Amino acid sequence: MLQISTRRQIMDSSLALGRLEIKSSVRQESVNCGPENEKNLQDGSQAQLNGCVPLSHQVAGHKYGVDKVGILQHPDGTVLKQLQPPPRGLREMQFxxxxxxxxxxxxxxxxxxxxLPTYYGTWSSPETPNDLYLKLEDVTRRFVKPCIMDVKIGQRSYDPFASQEKREQQIKKYPLMEEIGFLVLGMRIYQVTSDSYNTYDQHYGRSxxxxxxxxxxxxxxxxxxxLRKDAISASIQRVREILCWFEGQSQFHFYASSLLFVYEGSPSGKTNASKTGRVNRGVTENNNNIRAVSPAENSQGLSNTSRLQKGDFAHHARECPQDNGIQKCGPQISLQLPNGNSLSVRSETEESPGEPGLLVHSGVEVRMIDFAHVFPSKTPDEGYIYGLKSLLSGLQQILDQ
Structure with missing residues (x-):
C-alpha cells in the first residue's frame, strides 16, 4: 500500500516518464504496457496484483483481462489506470x-x-515492475449505489497527428460526432424497483x-x-462550470476525452460521507447485481418522450464573468436555444462552508477523464466547447420535459 507524499509521487511520476522516454527512444517493445499474466486472465480468473482487482463498475474504456491495458482497483480504494503504449500513456501521465x-x-x-480525479502519482507491482499505472481518485467511492455514464466530448475523436486510416476509422464509428459533439460510451443505472443495475455499452451510444x-x-x-430531475439539474450546473473553464483557457486542446457522470441511485439519497474519494484504507463494496441490456432492448423505450429535432444541439450560452482573469460561474444557468427561448435553471447546490464560492453538488459528480490525446495550444478548444454546449442543450431539454 502506497503511503508517500504527493511531492514524492509526482517525482516518481517524472522519473518514470524519463525512464520510459529513454526506453521508448531505443526500443518501444522494452516497455511492457500490458498484463504479464495473460494466460491466467485467459483462463477466466482475475489476476490480483498485491490485492488489486479489476474495477467492477467500469462502464467504458480498456478493461483489465479483456484488452492489453486496463483499470484496477487498489485495496486503498484508489483506481489504477494502466499506462497505455507510448506516446499516449506518457502524454497522459505528463498531463x-x-x-x-x-x-x-x-x-x-x-x-x-x-x-479531474485527484492524481496520486504512479504505481507498479513488485511482480511486474514494468507495468506502470496512474494512481487516481475513485470518483464513485462515496456513493452507495453509483449510477455512472461516460460521455466522449468534442467534434473529433482523433487528434491532429492521427493517420488518415485512424481518422477514417474514428469517423466511421460514429459519423454524427462532428454534428452532435459528443458520444455516450457507456452507462450503468441503478434500478430501485429490482435492486439491480442496467448497463449499456458503446454500441448503445453509437446507435x-x-x-x-x-x-x-x-x-x-x-x-x-x-426521472431523477435533481441529478439532471446538478449535472447541468457541473457541466456549466467545466464549460466556463474551457471558455477561459487557451493552453490545451482535448481529443477523445470524456466526462464521467456519477449520481447517487440509493433511494435514501445519502452517500457514504466517510468515503471522500481520497486515499483511505478499505475497499468500497459495489453492487454488482448488473443486468446487461441486449441490443434489441437498447432500441426500445425511446419513443416515450419528445425527440431532439435537427439543429437542437447548437446554442449559445451567456459569457461567464471574470475576476482577476479567472472565470467564475454561479449557480444560475442561462442558455439561449435555437428557437430563441431563453432558459434558466438553478441547480441543487450549496456553498462549501470552508471555501466560500466553491459549489458543492450533493450526490452528483461530473469529472473530466482520459487525457492520452491532450495537446498544447494557444487557442480555445472550440471542438470541446461545442460538445459541452450541445450536451447542455440536451440535458436542459430533458429537465424541461
Missing part, C-alpha cells in the same frame, strides 16, 4: 503531473484540478441518432420508477 504539481501556481491549472438522442440520455437519469 496529470503538470496539473497536480505540488507547487503549481498557474490559476488555470489550479482551477482545472477540481474537475443513438438525432431523433433518439434525448431519450437515450434521459435513460441514464431514470431509476425504473421516476
Amino acid at each position: 496529470y503531473s503538470k496539473v497536480f504539481l505540488e507547487d503549481c501556481s498557474d490559476p488555470c491549472l489550479l482551477d482545472l484540478q477540481r474537475f 443513438l441518432v438525432k431523433d433518439t438522442l434525448q431519450d437515450g440520455i434521459a435513460k441514464f437519469f431514470h431509476n425504473g420508477s421516476t
Whole structure:
C-alpha cells in the first residue's frame, strides 16, 4: 500500500516518464504496457496484483483481462489506470503531473484540478515492475449505489497527428460526432424497483441518432420508477462550470476525452460521507447485481418522450464573468436555444462552508477523464466547447420535459 507524499509521487511520476522516454527512444517493445499474466486472465480468473482487482463498475474504456491495458482497483480504494503504449500513456501521465504539481501556481491549472480525479502519482507491482499505472481518485467511492455514464466530448475523436486510416476509422464509428459533439460510451443505472443495475455499452451510444438522442440520455437519469430531475439539474450546473473553464483557457486542446457522470441511485439519497474519494484504507463494496441490456432492448423505450429535432444541439450560452482573469460561474444557468427561448435553471447546490464560492453538488459528480490525446495550444478548444454546449442543450431539454 502506497503511503508517500504527493511531492514524492509526482517525482516518481517524472522519473518514470524519463525512464520510459529513454526506453521508448531505443526500443518501444522494452516497455511492457500490458498484463504479464495473460494466460491466467485467459483462463477466466482475475489476476490480483498485491490485492488489486479489476474495477467492477467500469462502464467504458480498456478493461483489465479483456484488452492489453486496463483499470484496477487498489485495496486503498484508489483506481489504477494502466499506462497505455507510448506516446499516449506518457502524454497522459505528463498531463496529470503538470496539473497536480505540488507547487503549481498557474490559476488555470489550479482551477482545472477540481474537475479531474485527484492524481496520486504512479504505481507498479513488485511482480511486474514494468507495468506502470496512474494512481487516481475513485470518483464513485462515496456513493452507495453509483449510477455512472461516460460521455466522449468534442467534434473529433482523433487528434491532429492521427493517420488518415485512424481518422477514417474514428469517423466511421460514429459519423454524427462532428454534428452532435459528443458520444455516450457507456452507462450503468441503478434500478430501485429490482435492486439491480442496467448497463449499456458503446454500441448503445453509437446507435443513438438525432431523433433518439434525448431519450437515450434521459435513460441514464431514470431509476425504473421516476426521472431523477435533481441529478439532471446538478449535472447541468457541473457541466456549466467545466464549460466556463474551457471558455477561459487557451493552453490545451482535448481529443477523445470524456466526462464521467456519477449520481447517487440509493433511494435514501445519502452517500457514504466517510468515503471522500481520497486515499483511505478499505475497499468500497459495489453492487454488482448488473443486468446487461441486449441490443434489441437498447432500441426500445425511446419513443416515450419528445425527440431532439435537427439543429437542437447548437446554442449559445451567456459569457461567464471574470475576476482577476479567472472565470467564475454561479449557480444560475442561462442558455439561449435555437428557437430563441431563453432558459434558466438553478441547480441543487450549496456553498462549501470552508471555501466560500466553491459549489458543492450533493450526490452528483461530473469529472473530466482520459487525457492520452491532450495537446498544447494557444487557442480555445472550440471542438470541446461545442460538445459541452450541445450536451447542455440536451440535458436542459430533458429537465424541461
